[in-house]
Amino acid sequence: MQIIRYGIMGTAKIATRFVSAVRDSEGGEVVALASREEGKALQRAKELGISRVYGSYEALLEDPEVDVIYVPSINAMHYSHAKMALEKGKAVLCEKPMTLSARETAELFHLAEHRGVFLMEAQKCVFLPVTQAVKELVGRGTLGTVRHLEYNIAIPHVGFQWFYEKKAGGGLLQGNGTYLLSHAMELLEEEMEDGQALATLGDTGVDLQCTLQFRTASGVLIRGFMTTLTEGNSYMRITGDQGMVEIPDFWKAREAKVQLRGKESDTLSFPVDHEMVYEVNHVNACLRQGKAKSEVMSPERSMRIAEIVETLITSFSPE
Ligand SMILES: NC(=O)c1ccc[n+]([C@@H]2O[C@H](COP(=O)([O-])OP(=O)(O)OC[C@H]3O[C@@H](n4cnc5c(N)ncnc54)[C@H](OP(=O)(O)O)[C@@H]3O)[C@@H](O)[C@H]2O)c1
Structure with missing residues (x-):
């Protein structure tokens, strides 16, 4: 079975649960972690038992032995972090909400399609x-x-x-x-x-x-x-x-x-034990099959969610 190799962009709290889920998944492995600060990356990688560590997100994206980037940054940074990874030809599993606007979400899916790489919003439920x-x-x-x-x-x-x-x-x-x-x-x-x-x-x-x-x-x-x-x-x-x-x-x-x-x-x-394991198994399977999108958590669904959320937020908090 082809092992799907994950790189984590950042030291987020949620990474602890994500790493456990990948370890429990079928043929998934977390091989690298990056932070904007090398010291933070070293500390977090030690806690999580990850061997390769990078002091910048850019360096992580140059690693040829990473198949897919997990983006668990603060919500407002999902767009730019996912975009960086897609531009480098890396598959991306991006934490929810994918971005803060319908336009940005659509842009990411267009980019993924153009580059022929996998992109999915992490909606474990x-x-x-x-x-x-x-x-x-x-x-x-x-x-x-x-x-x-x-x-x-x-x-x-x-x-x-x-x-x-x-x-x-x-x-x-x-x-x-x-x-x-x-x-x-x-x-x-x-x-x-x-x-x-x-x-x-x-x-x-x-x-x-x-x-x-x-x-x-x-x-x-x-x-x-x-x-x-x-x-x-x-x-x-x-x-x-x-x-x-x-x-x-x-x-x-x-x-x-x-x-x-x-x-x-x-x-x-x-x-x-780890409820995120099912979404990770899905990503592993999609990547093994060479798919550029999920048919479950599809681009259309993420785009519709982004549209609805943007409309509602604008309705109660206009500026
Ligand atoms: N699916 C789920 O079950 C689940 C559960 C909880 C949260 N989430 C999602 O996961 C994401 C992370 O949540 P969290 O609570 O784990 O976050 P967190 O602990 O606050 O971590 C966010 C990370 O974002 C990175 N980051 C990158 N650019 C940043 C910037 N400009 N300012 C601040 N941080 C920046 C930081 O990593 P470095 O400093 O190391 O670069 C930081 O560790 C969110 O999108 C959230 O919605 C999902």
Whole structure:
């Protein structure tokens, strides 16, 4: 089996989980890590057990033994970092949100297409077996006609500074709204209208609390609530006229509770150590097959998400 060799651009916190997932994946290996500061790179690579270290992102991109670059920088830098990598002919797995605008996201996909290299937005929730199992139930009509989806995300007291900086791409809609959108799109495979949002903005102008509503082409209603301001349960629920499924922590879920009309409830269970492993397996498989895009987390889907998020953010935070 061809080993897919990952290089990580930056010392982000999320890299810890990503490296564990790659190590658990089928034929994936993290071979190098770079930081804008060599000292940081050395320290992080030691923590993560990565042998090749670079003191600049540019140097990482010159490494011929790196097949794919993982971009986990702050949201506002995804565009320029992914672009640098694509221009060097490297495949890219870019953390969500892919960029902060529809134009930038489209530009990256055009560049990837032009260079014939793989580019995908990292939306791990789409690849989870729980998501796929629920999608299958929906497809088989087990829930009857699906009528609505409900999402609740509570992440009280976000501890990292750039979340509160608008220029850095902070705020809930950029951070977590894209999980909700990619998840709903995967479950329903339907066109979604632009939707509406209301937000509670913090002093720095980012959305600390947000309600969202959408309608799909067939009339399914989708409602979301996200908050950093209070405690609460995080879950999604999909309801049809014959039953309902609830997925706690849907973006990293191992379980779903199925309640069909007139039947005992049932639990779907998919235990796993590192939930990012499924998206990594998908990237590994795409690269082995020489694909330049994912058919699951497709360019069209990422571009639509970027359009929706941009429209909604502009609606509640115009400048
Ligand atoms: N999929 C998931 O489960 C998941 C979970 C959490 C976060 N995320 C995403 O992962 C990304 C990273 O999140 P995180 O919380 O891990 O971030 P973080 O710890 O704050 O790290 C961000 C990294 O960005 C790099 N960076 C590059 N240019 C920068 C600049 N101009 N200013 C500041 N930092 C810069 C830094 O690396 P160097 O200084 O070493 O160069 C830094 O370590 C975000 O896009 C987030 O949305 C995904």
